[in-house]
Amino acid sequence: MGAAHTYRVIVRGAFEGLADEVRARLLAEVDDHGMTAMRFTEEGSLAYDRTLKHFSFRYVVVSDSDDGEEMAGAIAEDRAEGALRELGAGHGTLTSKVTDMDTMKINRKGR
Template sequence: MFRVTIRGAFEGLDEDDRAALRTSIDSFQVAFTEAGTFTCDRSLSAFTFRCQVPAGPDDGEAEATERAVRALAAHGYPHRVLRVGVTDMRDIKIRRKGKRH
């Protein structure tokens, strides 16, 4: 599983786009989902898009980035990508606290 964070800027939003974004964005609902979630500033200029991308056995960051950008484009808002961060969750090590005596 990959978690991808895309930071970008909206470009050329019309009033319908702005209205849809204002009603759909919940700043308390920040999560990595396969469809992706947006957070953005009040002016609807800058945004952060978070999505979760399933990983195949040979998938790397480039494939995850490509799928995340497609998920972002599927929302249909005109934008430009400024920065992409990818975390391969298969590489995350979980430290479990042991019992103390």
């Protein structure tokens, strides 16, 4: 069993078949889900705009390093599906981009 690694995952997708009441609720809350609201958290932060076409979630996933980035992406996509289900929002295929924060190399400029 490997060490626990922290992954940042961006899950992207497109809304599909939004009911009128869901569309109205999302539009009423659109200002809370713009660029300034995007944060990586375990609960995830949802971002979308007034067109209600595309959306993204940002998640922090802590997972066994042996399971790798693929598992972290699957966990985040599962969380996103659950959040969308709670909203009553239909969606198409989800895709994810995963960054392992424990293996990420940081280049610092010399002082």
